[in-house]
Amino acid sequence: MTEKAPYRGLVVVAIMASMAMIAIEATIVSTAMPQIAAQLGQINLYSWVFSSFLLTQTATTVVFGKLADIYGRKPMVLVGIALFLFASVLAGFAWSMPSMIAFRLLQGVGAGAIQPVAMTVVADLFPGNQRGKVQGYLASVWALSAVVGPLLGSLIIHNLPWAWIFWINVPVGILAALGFILFFHEEKRNRMVSIDILGASLFAISISALMIALTEMETAISGSAILAMVVAVVALAGFIWQERRAEAPMVASDLWLKRPIAFANLAVFFASMSIMGLTTFLPMYVQTVLNGSPLVAGFALTMLLLGWPCGATIASRQFARFGLRPIMIVGSIFIPAGTCLLVLLTPSSSAILAGAGSLIMGFGMGLLNIGALVLTQESVNWSERGSATASNVFSRNLGSTLGAAILGAVLAYGLANSTDGQSIKAEQLRALLNGTGVMMPDAESIRLALQHALHSTFIVMLVFAVLIVPACFFVPKPKVGSKVPQRT
Secondary structure, eight states: OOSOHHHHHHHHHHHHHHHHHHHHHHHHHHHHHHHHHHHHOOGGGTTHHHHHHHHHHHHHHHHHHHHHHHHOHHHHHHHHHHHHHHHHHHHHTOOSHHHHHHHHHHHHHHHHHHHHHHHHHHHHHSOHHHHHHHHHHHHHHHHHHHHHHHHHHHHHHHHSOTTHHHHTHHHHHHHHHHHHHHHOOOOOOOOOOOOOHHHHHHHHHHHHHHHHHHHHTTTOOOHHHHHHHHHHHHHHHHHHHHHHHOSSOSSOHHHHTSHHHHHHHHHHHHHHHHHHHHHHHHHHIIIIISOOOHHHHHHHHHHHHHHHHHHHHHHHHHHHHHOHHHHHHHHHHHHHHHHHHHHTOOTTOOHHHHHHHHHHHHHHHHHHHHHHHHHHHHTSOHHHHHHHHHHHHHHHHHHHHHHHHHHHHHHHHHHHHHTTTOOOOHHHHHHHHHTOGGGSTTHHHHHHHHHHHHHHHHHHHHHHHHHHHHHHHTSOOOOOOSSOOOOO
């Protein structure tokens, strides 16, 4: 064991604080970004404020997971917090949209270090039959952040300079760093390992280019999207070649292709693709098609945030009794069951049906994610746990990004084919979302077109959700240890 028992609770508090910075970042920035963009200008770069963060976070997750296995968890998580806070301070001083994007890229690098390494620390401190409970706490942090973020963002925008959207991270990050410095003490390891810098670089280039291509293709297939995809494929080929010859590969194929890890990550990947459609398009459906208020739409989505920690809590308390694989299988059934309710939505449906689908999907995600993460961590020893955890986080992030791109394309295609090739203008959609669109002469036709297009996205979501089930059935029955594996 790496830590004295009395300090474990304080380390968990530090982990929750560091994770809260990342969790709240997306919702608080999305709430404030319209006002920020109005001051900075260059609205055409708006989406890149969000994409840049996710791009570097996804590309560096695996790299920092590997470095945590080589140099230890504590140095890497402190590096991540330092980078995140430094970038947050700079973002508050951003003078243009390109500078904001650059600072968000750096923020993403910090997040790429914090999230997988902090989750690995939990695995180091707690045995398998206790770890799920702590992961349930972390799931609650994400759920609470999703609710608090928009409210906090609105309060800051209306009462303080927008820079505080980013500077609010500083006190939280400092407290988290102090918690790790004072209470997390791991054994020093004199481990001389060559770092696969070329492999890490090629991997980062490949994932970054892939995400750029997916982001560009959300609206239309362009020359830049094709070029980015070509770069992604070439860099991926170079990465595979490098990993086959490297003495200490950054991504060890024997780890990623282990049956428990491979299928657990595949299940999480499909689940993240599906849940991205829920968080992105369900509020739009409730407000435009069901003609509900933003409060009702928020309620429907909040059901996801209620179901998720409930599922995580139950999984954490029961997987030692029933096993990880059965918990994952049950979760994999709940997710498509909830998605089916979304597919059944019609313009005459009640928002309660949408909320029920959201609740059931969230419950399934809580069961699945906790089971997949603990199974992944239990399938390796200490020296590979950081890489294994990073592979799980990477699968989630990549699934979210790919899901957003595919479902966005489905929505665009559905709108084009339900309006005789005449696209719905942003002003028309904004009017419906603001509640002023009912006065437009073509409001009903636009609503029906949206219903048709959003229904198509829900069907594709269901396809993703159904694929989770066979992935979980292919997971072998794991053996959950009763105590923390010793370092080797």
